[in-house]
Amino acid sequence: MTALARPRRLGALRDIGTGIAAVGVKELRGRMRGRRAFVVLTVHLLLIAGFAWMIEGLAERTYSSGFGGSISASAEIGRTMFTALLMLLTLIVLVLAPASTAGAISLEREKQTLDLLITTPISSLAIVLGKLVSALSWVFLLLLASIPVTALVFTFGGVGPEDMVKGYVVLVGTAFFYGALGLFVSALVKRTQAATVINLVAAIALTAGTTFLFVFWFAMTGFGGVNPDQVKRDAGPLQSLTQRPPEALMWFNPFVAQLDVICGTETGFGGTCSIISGVTSQGAIGDQQFGVPRDSYWPRSLAAMGAVSVLLIVLSVQLVSPTRRWRFHLPRPRRRPAGSDA
């Protein structure tokens, strides 16, 4: 790198930073104005606090009763609360992250403000990152506010601070991936309503859809059955599925990644660890294998989400840029651009 190239690159980086700050400040001003933000934050906290209280009540009744009681009842209650809260927060992130980016670009198009934005010197990358950062800031604020409630599990034991950190790392990664997905869809389709619906369908497909497909594939290949040969005979045209489903099928399902985090808190075998071992080829669902490697799945899942997020951001930048190199869009009737006289 020459001495001349360095200041130019630094200047480009400074320009991107300026653009992200400009777009971010504008977006956050809009989001945080008035009482709406505080009302949503309060409802969010009341929801998870109420949910934690209900789970604690149920777990206490289960683990402290005559049959279910044990000397480690408090730790079991803590683990149950932790599991429930992580799953609830994952669901919240899964809904909120794409929803908060679904209108990021399409709304600019609908309001006819995108042209004004593009004719400023801020780059398409800064526009996309500014939108993503501001949308995720809001989701991160909700996550941050939930930490004290989640930390209540420490009073019961069974869960260490490192488990909570891992759980929140997965939540942040999930928010980033589903936020980037929402942004890409928003840049791809013209209407916010359509973008919102597509994002919702995509989130369901990547969670419930992949789970169903995984279990179905697993069953058809005979890995999950009592009598694999019989299952294979019954599979009909699906007999060609001889390989077990790949782990990658579940990488974008944050619930499975959270199960791996929860597996790290469990001392025995079975429970969430057996599910993870089934997904990661360590054994069949229902098997209780010894030696399930802890913390092996969620980092891979997070890395996959991160890599695809970067790809989605690059594609979004291309879609926003008026001088983009690649052109791809959804099929639509041929017509002149709106607002053009020619």
Place this chain on the structure above:
Amino acid sequence: MTGIVWATGLVKRYDRTLAVAGLDLDIAEGEIFGLVGPNGAGKTTTLKILATLLVPDSGDAEIAGASVRRNPNDVRRVLGFMPDSFGVYDDMKVWEYLDFFARCYGISAERRRRMIGDLLELVDLGPRRDTYVAGLSRGMQQRLCLAHALVHDPAVLLLDEPASGLDPRARVELRELLRELRSLGKTILVSSHILPELEELCTSVAIIDRGQVLVHGRVADIERRLRVGAVFRVRILGEGEAHEAARAWFADQPDVVTADLLEDGQVEIGFHGDDDGSSRLLATAVGAGLRVATFSRAASDLEELFLQVTAPDPVTTGVPA
């Protein structure tokens, strides 16, 4: 290449539609340049190419020495653009709107504060500083959009139909504002359908049709070059016979191409002379005893030029030197 805005051989297609077909422009610094043309002529596409919103299929344009193809970011720094159909962030206050765009240009907080106050005064929105953009009238939003294009003190302004949708008062205010901006040294390229306004405002015009510049220059120069005639309407005092006699008299005069009697009793004259000729015609008519009550042009110079140049068989076509 001499002007601050310069384009050569611009071509842009939308699917099979040729929107701009080898358009050339050369606009000198400090001009208010009018882009005139019928719907679908390619005005908006041309302005979007100059504003770096569209990449031309071929040809190039430069603004203040920066190419729209090679250095779009440099172009954006010297350019203020106000699109035809613009939107506003209606959940922002007026000062926040300008503050946001000023941030986009990396203007410091201190300069932003000062500049926002000055701009709001310039576009007469000072008292509306803390009003939400959604609460502004169409004319005010138009002025705010113009202010947004000025936050970085650009050398060139591109305004696409800036007066569309404005009431007469707002149009007059906008015209005054553009004159003020010209006095501040800005070069303004403005497209409009409202030809009399452009004529009054612009130092030069280009008439474009089917994506090409048919003619450009100062209105008076174009008139002289094309020898375009004028249409006059004359109101004669008296009854039917007097009107018919006047029509016959005008029809016999030199340089009068047509003389028709209108239903309201006025005589419409197609005149192929210059201003001296029309002055002589009026004096001769009065001297001949015609009781002339009014003698006026039926349409503005630019409208006549526009109609003549864009007619199916125009007086001249092709790009003038």
